[in-house]
Amino acid sequence: MKFTWFNLMPWPYLPDDFREKHRSVWVDIDSRLFDPAKSHEVYNSYMDMLEYAGTLGFDGIGVNEHHQNGYGIMPSPNIIAAGLARRTSDVALVVLGNSIALYNPPVRVAEEFAMLDCISGGRLVAGFPVGTSMDTNYCYGQIPALTREKYQEAHDLIRRAWSDPDPFAWNGRYNKLRHVNIWPRPIQDPPPIHIPGGGSVETYDFCIDNDYSYSYLSFSGYIRAKALLQGYWDRVVERNAPDESPYRAGFAQTICVAETDEEAERLYSEHVSYFYNRCLHVYGGFADAPGYRTIKTIQTGALSQYAPPIDGYSSLTWKDLIEQGHVIAGSPETVRQRMEDLIKGLNVGNIFCLLHVGNMPMDKCMYSTRLFAEKVMPHLRDMFPDYKDDNRFWCKPLAKQVKPGNLPAEKEIAAMVGGKD
Amino acid sequence: METKTINTPHVPVRYFEGGKGQPLVYLHGAGGITAEDPLLAKLAEKYHVYAPLLPGYGDSQECSDLREMLDITLHTWDVVDALGLKDPILVGHSMGGMIAAEMAAVAPNDVSQLGLICPAGLWLDEHPIPDIFAMLPYELPAVLFHDVEAGTAMMTAGVSLNDPEWLKGFLVQNARQLGMAGKILFPVPDRGLSQRLYRVKAKTVLVWGDSDKLIVPTYAHAWKKAIKGAELVSVPEAGHLVTLEKPDHVASAVAKLG
Numbered sequence: 001m002k003f004t005w006f007n008l009m010p011w012p013y014l015p016d017d018f019r020e021k022h023r024s025v026w027v028d029i030d031s032r033l034f035d036p037a038k039s040h041e042v043y044n045s046y047m048d049m050l051e052y053a054g055t056l057g058f059d060g061i062g063v064n065e066h067h068q069n070g071y072g073i074m075p076s077p078n079i080i081a082a083g084l085a086r087r088t089s090d091v092a093l094v095v096l097g098n099s100i101a102l103y104n105p106p107v108r109v110a111e112e113f114a115m116l117d118c119i120s121g122g123r124l125v126a127g128f129p130v131g132t133s134m135d136t137n138y139c140y141g142q143i144p145a146l147t148r149e150k151y152q153e154a155h156d157l158i159r160r161a162w163s164d165p166d167p168f169a170w171n172g173r174y175n176k177l178r179h180v181n182i183w184p185r186p187i188q189d190p191p192p193i194h195i196p197g198g199g200s201v202e203t204y205d206f207c208i209d210n211d212y213s214y215s216y217l218s219f220s221g222y223i224r225a226k227a228l229l230q231g232y233w234d235r236v237v238e239r240n241a242p243d244e245s246p247y248r249a250g251f252a253q254t255i256c257v258a259e260t261d262e263e264a265e266r267l268y269s270e271h272v273s274y275f276y277n278r279c280l281h282v283y284g285g286f287a288d289a290p291g292y293r294t295i296k297t298i299q300t301g302a303l304s305q306y307a308p309p310i311d312g313y314s315s316l317t318w319k320d321l322i323e324q325g326h327v328i329a330g331s332p333e334t335v336r337q338r339m340e341d342l343i344k345g346l347n348v349g350n351i352f353c354l355l356h357v358g359n360m361p362m363d364k365c366m367y368s369t370r371l372f373a374e375k376v377m378p379h380l381r382d383m384f385p386d387y388k389d390d391n392r393f394w395c396k397p398l399a400k401q402v403k404p405g406n407l408p409a410e411k412e413i414a415a416m417v418g419g420k421d
Numbered sequence: 422m423e424t425k426t427i428n429t430p431h432v433p434v435r436y437f438e439g440g441k442g443q444p445l446v447y448l449h450g451a452g453g454i455t456a457e458d459p460l461l462a463k464l465a466e467k468y469h470v471y472a473p474l475l476p477g478y479g480d481s482q483e484c485s486d487l488r489e490m491l492d493i494t495l496h497t498w499d500v501v502d503a504l505g506l507k508d509p510i511l512v513g514h515s516m517g518g519m520i521a522a523e524m525a526a527v528a529p530n531d532v533s534q535l536g537l538i539c540p541a542g543l544w545l546d547e548h549p550i551p552d553i554f555a556m557l558p559y560e561l562p563a564v565l566f567h568d569v570e571a572g573t574a575m576m577t578a579g580v581s582l583n584d585p586e587w588l589k590g591f592l593v594q595n596a597r598q599l600g601m602a603g604k605i606l607f608p609v610p611d612r613g614l615s616q617r618l619y620r621v622k623a624k625t626v627l628v629w630g631d632s633d634k635l636i637v638p639t640y641a642h643a644w645k646k647a648i649k650g651a652e653l654v655s656v657p658e659a660g661h662l663v664t665l666e667k668p669d670h671v672a673s674a675v676a677k678l679g
Contacts, residue, residue, distance in 0.1 A: 027555075138555060139607040145600040146488060174487075177625075285555040289607070291600020299590045 001380055002345070002394055004060035004094045005053030005369065006252060006352040009080075011072040012359035013038060014278040024283035025070040027138045033253055039073065045362050047080060049195070051087050052366060053355075056373035059394070060092035060125060062352055064196075064217075066132070067139040071279035071358075078112045079274055085120040093120050096194055096215065096352070097127020101147055102140045105175045106154035107182055110161040114186040122187035122397040127215070128155060129196040134282065137289040145291030146206050148202070150174045162190050192393050193252060193255050194350070199228050200297045204235040207248070213350060213393040215250035222253060222342040223325035229346045231300070246343075246384050247393040250350030253342060254357055256329035257371040264329045267364055268357065269318045275358030276316065294390060300400045327357075332375035339376060343383050350393070422456040422465065422472070429499040435481035435487055436473040436500070437571040440465025441506055443676075444509040446501060447472040448517030451541075452555065452565075452662075453479060460514075460664040463672040468510065473500045475520075477601040489611040490605050494523040498531075511623070512536035514664050515636070516602055519614065522648075526617040534678040535623035537644065538671060539636050539661055548639050554599060554649035558591070567632040567660040575665065618647040625651040628674045630659030630666065652677065 014033060015021070022030055036418050050061045063080045066072030074080060081095050093116060098109045117124040136142045142150065153172045157180070160168065167181035194213045197203035207214040214232055216225055229249060236244055256272065258264035321327045328338040343351070355369045382388065408416075422439035437456045445468035447454075447461065454461070454472060460570070461512060464470050475493070485494050497520055501509065511532050513521030513615035519542025525532040544550070551564050558576075566572025605612055625648045629641040645651050654674035659667040 054649065137608070143607050144554075146604065149485075162428050283555075285557050285560070289554055289603070290595040290598070291603050295593055296594055298589065298596055 001158075001269055001383055002059040002092075002247070002350045003110055003377055003380075004062040004092070004350065004352045005050065005056075005058045006062035006064075006094070006096075006354055007046055007304060007356050008064065008066075009043075009074045010275065010279050010353065010358055011039075011073055011358075012042060012274075014051060014070055014274070014359075018278045019281050022281070024059070025279055025281045025287060026066075026134045027068050027283070027286045029068060029070045033070065034073075042073070045086075046356075047083055047228075048068050049356060049362060049369075050080075050084055053373075054084070054088040054091040056277050056370060057377065058353070058373065059092060060094040060096035061088065061353055062096055062129070064096045065129070065135070068135070071275070076355040081116050081124075082119065085116060085123070089401055089403070090397070091123070092397075093123050094125040094194070094352075095127055096125075096196055096217070097129050098135060099131030099140075100128050100154040100158060101136060101142055102131060103154070104287045105177060107161050107177070107180060109154070109180050110126045110158040111184075113158075114162070114182060114184045117186040117191055118184050119189055120397075121401040123395050124186070124188065124191045125194060125395050126156075126191040127194045127196060132288045133292040134286045134321075137292055138286050142288040143291075147292060148294070159190065162186055181265075187398060188396055192214060192395055194393070199231070199300065200294060201231075201235070201300065202294060202296070204232050205239060208236055208239045208241050211392060213248055214251055215350065215352070217252040217352065219254065219276075219326065219354075221321075221325035221327065222251065222338075222346055225251060225346060229348070233347060244347065245387050245390050245392075246347050246349035247387060247390050249346065249348045250352060251342065251346055251348045252354055253339075253354040254327045254354040255335060255339075255368075255372060256327065256355075256357065257332055257335050258329075259331060259371075261330035261334055264331070264334075265318055268329060268360065268368070271358040271360040271364070272318065272321060272329075273358070276321065276326070279358055320359045331370055335372065336376050336379050339380055340383070343380065349384060349387065422458075422461055422470070424456055427473075427500070427503045429496065430579070431486050431496055431499070431501050432476050432482050434473050434503070434645065435479060436471055436504075438469075438545060439463060440468055440470045441462045441662050442468045442603035443638045443679075444471065444504075444506050445465065446506065446511055447505075448497065448511075448513035448520050449474070449478070450513075450515030450517050450664075451599060451606060453598050455479070456663070458669055460668040463668045464512075464675065467672070467676065471504055471509070473504075475595040475601055483597060483601070484540050487601075487606055491527075493520060493605060494527055494541050496632070497524055498528065507531075508533055510534040510536065510675070512675055513540060514538040514540065515661065516541050517609075517611075518542070519605065519610070520619065522614060522618065523612075525621045525623050526614065528622075529620045529622040532623045534623075535621065535625045536675045536678060537625065538628045538664060539630060539633055539641075540627075540644065541606060541610040541636060542612070542614040543608055543640055543643050543647070545586060545639065548637050549609060550606070550636055551634075553635070554603060559632070564634045565660055565662045567630060568664055572660070572662065572666075615647060618644075619649075621648050624678060626663060626665065626674055626677050627651055627653045628671050630661060630663035631635055631655055631657050632659065633661045633663070635661040
């Protein structure tokens with residue numbers, strides 16, 4: 001199993017009447033709700049938490065990209081990942097990912113990911129999302145019906161920029177470049193690639209055909225994800241993939257751990273409520289720009305993953321959220337059982353653990369994270385013994401990693417120029 | 422109106438045809454058009470009307486080769502050629518007006534009569550056009566109609582918005598139609614037309630609903646200024662869908678072209 005401690009970086013100061021007074025947490029969210037001075041502490045706490053998780057035995061720490069979004073103040077995940085690369089060791093940096101259709105030219109992603117891979121000593125796990133409609137179409141103005149074609153070209157260009165040893169010309173529809181020749185090049189050839197998807201058949205096939213891991217990053221939990229991931233596994237068989245390795249798939253799950261089930265509710269329910277009621281308050285008109293999803297995908301009956309439940313999240317109580325699997329919460333034993341159901345039920349080897357939820361303060365987050373790392377994770381390590389050596393979808397760091405802060409001592413410099421100290 | 426199909430180099434095109442008289446090609450707006458459209462019926466009393474569907478509209482085939490304004494402009498010229506027409510009266514509503522104006526700008530010697538009904542294609546920073554791509558169905562009537570109540574009834578006739586099958590059908594239709602429209606209208610409906618409009622030589626009539634809340638009447642004056650000699654006909658008590666609300670007025674305005 002590969003467990004990644006994942007932080008969306010929500011803004012923790014959305015007001016109590018956010019739902020009533022504001023139409024959306026995303027795209028046209030009121031900028032007056034953002035306080036730059038407060039964000040100084042928010043960003044640094046969140047980065048501290050990622051670093052803390054990196055010391056507890058998680059396989060990865062994860063970041064992602066959203067724009068104009070009250071639950072994800074991380075428009076540039078690469079900036080966060082660069083900070084983490086310096087302050088962590090061993091743990092994978094899971095950047096899930098860069099919305100490659102938004103970068104102009106996309107060789108920028110090839111370059112920045114190569115830099116992250118080099119600085120971190122080969123610890124990068126790279127994500128290439130198409131990007132949500134909110135980010136890609138409404139915030140960044142990409143034409144919905146052309147987004148996938150542009151994405152595909154960006155992908156092809158990045159892969160070639162990483163692998164072709166010689167300068168080449170790129171005469172694409174969306175990119176014209178006469179001299180592609182990126183410096184630096186990534187350590188890994190190539191870094192493992194994870195593709196966040198929301199049920200597009202085309203994305204299933206793209207992952208299967210390229211040996212990329214398919215990640216379903218929903219907030220509605222593992223029970224509702226069953227049908228979608230079953231569709232993916234059916235497709236894996238239909239397209240004659242050589243195996244059904246669980247590492248071909250990943251899943252994001254909100255998790256809260258305490259000593260007892262009761263304590264979990266007492267400690268975490270307000271933060272879970274903050275997330276589902278305020279952070280997911282997205283105006284319906286931004287959920288799915290016409291043309292963004294393919295006809296085939298709509299016809300499979302998949303609503304946008306951002307389409308809220310018919311009655312909205314606000315009607316869901318803590319009990320509902322737990323029973324329906326949106327959130328896995330409780331004692332270590334309760335969480336372990338639920339996680340086993342999730343892992344077996346979905347056949348997923350990569351788990352993106354959403355252990356920071358909504359406006360959860362750092363002390364509670366550390367408590368929940370440590371309990372998960374010490375009392376849950378060890379029991380889930382060997383769920384797939386047949387695939388325990390399958391490292392195709394994970395990073396392969398250099399054996400010898402340099403430690404930051406390793407400059408020569410001042411007296412060595414004196415010795416170098418003077419011959420003596 | 423009869424429903425027919427004609428081949429063009431990129432894709433077979435559906436079109437409605439009816440009436441007798443001088444040929445008139447009518448280009449629909451982003452919402453699409455049906456054979457029962459009241460304006461088509463009215464125009465067919467005086468003209469031989471051809472109303473081609475943009476690929477993806479109605480039951481017509483989609484065309485992924487059409488990506489940008491020039492592709493769509495030349496494709497529509499291909500349709501005119503395939504219909505065997507020379508210098509037909511060219512009339513377009515909203516997005517269709519944008520396409521018609523582009524056609525007249527790229528081939529000014531081939532268009533001598535041009536009818537533009539509240540066309541898209543210009544952008545004034547002081548009057549940003551509402552983002553129809555970010556609107557929910559129930560929000561549309563207020564920006565599209567003068568009489569919002571009657572307009573709502575027209576749009577939702579007998580439909581339950583919660584029926585999952587209806588919803589799926591609606592999403593598919595939106596993806597096909599507005600997905601195509603988005604290629605020239607999203608996220609800002611301006612593809613540089615303002616710097617080409619000086620080329621238009623056609624006798625031009627502009628038609629605008631007085632209470633158009635999508636492309637407000639201020640735009641009518643920008644168009645009038647951009648096309649030499651253009652005549653503006655304002656229609657009282659009509660919104661952006663003036664074609665549905667006041668088809669008789671629109672047809673009389675078009676008749677000024679001859």
